[in-house]
Amino acid sequence: MGYCIRRDEPVADGIRRIALEQIDKAVRSLAEPEEGRHKGVHEARKACKKLRALLRLARGALGAEAYRRENLFVRDAQRELSAVRDTAAIIESLDKLTAHFADQLDGQAFARLRATLVERCRAIEAEQMDKGDMPARVAKQLDGARERIAAWHLSGKGNGKTNGKGMAMLRPGLHRVYRDGRQLFRALDAGSDAHAWHDWRKQVKYFWYHTRILCPLWPGPLDALSDELERVSDLVGHDHDLVVLRDIAASSDLDATTAEALAALVERRCRELRHEAMPIGLRLYADRPSDVVDRFGVYWKAWHGSVLAPAPAGTAKRVAGVAPSRPAAA
Template sequence: MHGQTLGDNLRRICRKQIEGAIAITTGEKKTSDTPVHEVRKHLKKARAALRLVRKEIGHGLFREQDRCLRDVARLTSEIRDAEVRLQTVRQLQGITQRRARGGYTKLEGMLILELENFMAAFAEWQTQAVPMLERAHANVDCWPLDQFNCKQLRCAVQRSYKGARKALARAEAAPTTENFHRFRTRAKRLWYELRILRPINPVVLKNLSDDLRAMANLLGRAHDLSFLADRLRGGNEKSEWEREGHKLLAVIEVSQGDLQRGAAELAEHFFAERPRDFGDRIASWLKDWENQTAPSLAEALVR
């Protein structure tokens, strides 16, 4: 294990993700996507590592660390929401134009203005975020994980699998936007955890991670549509962008349902296995990994 314990590796993963968020926030690292989106992805990966050791570090320390990372994400939530609405309209505009249904240029223009207003209103988010991220980074060293072992890691991943499986059952029993969003959140949490574990069985865990990513992407697109629809409803259709938005609602409703059904079909297959059986598979891979020279667990997210 290259002289590093499981606890060392998980601390290293979390630190690396926070460092990535700091580098983007300070402008040291350029990104292909928007800085806000990239920072939020780093935060989600850091929180995934944190959740794996939730029981071991204690409720108080977990809550403090998780709240700090969550608060950084909240600094950018309004900007990210506006980005998502604009991106979703642009995607729908491409689809509807191919089907000769016309464009939504007035609506797009309104959303561009809305995004610019949020960016101006929260222009200082980087200044606020950096000290919070630096504090979270320093606190990772306080995680008491010297005795953290493979059994505890297996139990943490199994809990995440079980939670996602239950959330899927609720979404299928009551297919509301809120229930599908909760399932997506749980599935993404498991996805990040399996990414961390990938070195213990690269081929199988890559396939499992890819399946979860496909599910999360479908549900993410469905949620983005619902989020946009909420913004478009309630208008009096007096302005041109409101009339365009009203026409778009029918397209959104059909597309959202298709995406949710597609994700549910994938999820039923993925989560057919009982949580204990899934945990047993993780345990067997961890045991094999422990008994051989293998890459650091941190490698999956560090390189």
């Protein structure tokens, strides 16, 4: 069923299943043949991000020590996979920038910068891929964690499935991620720097993954919420990549005029992206964290049909000595 919980399994089992599925996906992706290695590394990196989001959702049930150990383990694996993808993302951001301002730019604008970035990307890819056979090494590390993950002890009131008890295991993690994202968003303003926006985006992305895990609780509305979280994550992610692009260009051997022109376009585009992201963030973080988590608890109960269980058939009850009503005679 993929990256989401199931109604027919205890939450603890679901957490372990999803974690193992992401480990398996990362290991398979890193085994791609040489011509597909770049895509394989990208897919493995995404699996690591999903795994870290799952850890944040389950942190209350895992406990502080286990959470810290596993998060650091996955973070280190993800970092080894990031260098190649990060450079490729900068090239993509330049292409998006030139496409966005195509009516104001010459077709060959920034062609020299793009060629430099492509060359840099290839050099980093070759270095990273050949460094101790990085994909195979990371795959071995991740695969070695399977036994440990399968033995995760998840505690708390929520090891059941019904009456909202299962949701209790996930409440602390969901509350923390939403709360942190809300606090970071409320601190943003027109003068906030790229780091502040990037920090907010991290929490947005974790909350996005959490809605995907919990989507079966109410597929339509939670799919829509997930789409908006993904949208704002993409907007702010593009903002971050553009800022990195600007900084790379400023430190390269581009002529001053070209570098200044690029910086001006980046500043303009970042303002547009942030202007588009702000009202979405305002809607996403309008509620108090406790209200959001309580709402997911209600979704959980409704999903399991435990809001108001029907009386068993044929068990009409007398209430206060009054016999069950009968149809009036015709």
